[in-house]
Amino acid sequence: MQQHLTGKTAIVTGAAQGIGFAIAGRLAEAGAQVVVSDLNAAAARAAADKIPGALALACDVRDEQQVEALVAETVERCGALHVMVPNAGVAEPAPLTGMDLAAWRRVTSVNLDGVFLSIRYAAPAIIASGGGSIVTIGSVTATAGSPLLASYATAKAGVVSLTQTAATELRPHGVRVNAVLPGFVETPMVTGAVDEFEALLGLPSGGFGSLIAQKQGRLGTVDEVADAVLFLASDASAFCNGSGLLLDGGLRASLF
Numbered sequence: 632m633q634q635h636l637t638g639k640t641a642i643v644t645g646a647a648q649g650i651g652f653a654i655a656g657r658l659a660e661a662g663a664q665v666v667v668s669d670l671n672a673a674a675a676r677a678a679a680d681k682i683p684g685a686l687a688l689a690c691d692v693r694d695e696q697q698v699e700a701l702v703a704e705t706v707e708r709c710g711a712l713h714v715m716v717p718n719a720g721v722a723e724p725a726p727l728t729g730m731d732l733a734a735w736r737r738v739t740s741v742n743l744d745g746v747f748l749s750i751r752y753a754a755p756a757i758i759a760s761g762g763g764s765i766v767t768i769g770s771v772t773a774t775a776g777s778p779l780l781a782s783y784a785t786a787k788a789g790v791v792s793l794t795q796t797a798a799t800e801l802r803p804h805g806v807r808v809n810a811v812l813p814g815f816v817e818t819p820m821v822t823g824a825v826d827e828f829e830a831l832l833g834l835p836s837g838g839f840g841s842l843i844a845q846k847q848g849r850l851g852t853v854d855e856v857a858d859a860v861l862f863l864a865s866d867a868s869a870f871c872n873g874s875g876l877l878l879d880g881g882l883r884a885s886l887f
């Protein structure tokens with residue numbers, strides 16, 4: 632099977648920058664009509680302008696009505712929906728005992744509630760369009776203890792579990808649901824938090840880079856994540872359902 636999406640429509644949330652933008656571009660290159668969605672409407676429009684044929688639709692994935700409207704407007708304007716990539720995510724590193732409930736909810740509302748809402752409203756539209764694929768963005772942090780990332784890692788573990796349940800429930804209706812689990816990838820989410828990480832971990836300047844070099848060799852690239860998402864979104868992965876593809880340079884595999 633080829634990795635093409637000719638004639639398919641795809642939504643990518645949180646697609647104005649970083650991994651989401653790369654995914655949107657890769658799905659478009661593979662032939663899909665792509666909806667670039669983001670909380671930041673102006674940034675979504677600017678991103679969509681760089682992707683041939685892409686539409687921009689603003690959506691805050693924490694808001695149920697906005698997610699429902701995103702799917703409805705996509706179907707109205709594109710005629711169908713075949714692929715949903717609930718990519719929008721945020722991180723707020725902090726020690727567990729210094730994390731207040733509001734901060735916990737800021738992260739879990741985007742990273743877990745937002746994925747639930749995206750699947751909840753996309754799945755009926757995908758079924759009505761004849762079937763397709765949902766690719767969630769988990770994280771290696773879902774698979775092991777992740778200091779300073781309690782809210783983030785817990786939400787991502789929830790995403791992995793939700794992916795498995797959705798895969799099971801939706802398979803009879805022609806919808807596959809799989810996750811990618813990246814390690815640390817070079818995006819504004821990571822590069823913008825290096826100083827904060829080093830301070831919280833008590834590392835010297837440059838210590839984060841050394842840690843990454845030791846644990847996963849290098850930072851991943853957004854294109855590497857986008858390639859994996861395209862594989863899972865296309866018929867090339869027709870027998871994958873409920874799977875979680877680690878893309879972490881071996882971080883999770885190594886004890887030392």
Ligand SMILES: NC(=O)c1ccc[n+]([C@@H]2O[C@H](COP(=O)([O-])OP(=O)(O)OC[C@H]3O[C@@H](n4cnc5c(N)ncnc54)[C@H](O)[C@@H]3O)[C@@H](O)[C@H]2O)c1
Nearest residue numbers: 645647649650670691692718719720770813815816818820
């Ligand atoms: N960068 C990494 O190392 C890494 C590793 C594993 C998983 N991930 C996951 O990949 C996804 C993308 O991360 P990134 O590094 O590209 O982040 P990023 O911060 O570069 O981009 C995130 C995008 O999501 C948007 N967004 C934030 N809140 C939103 C909301 N409520 N509704 C809609 N859009 C919203 C932002 O405006 C931004 O455009 C996230 O789910 C993240 O958790 C990232």
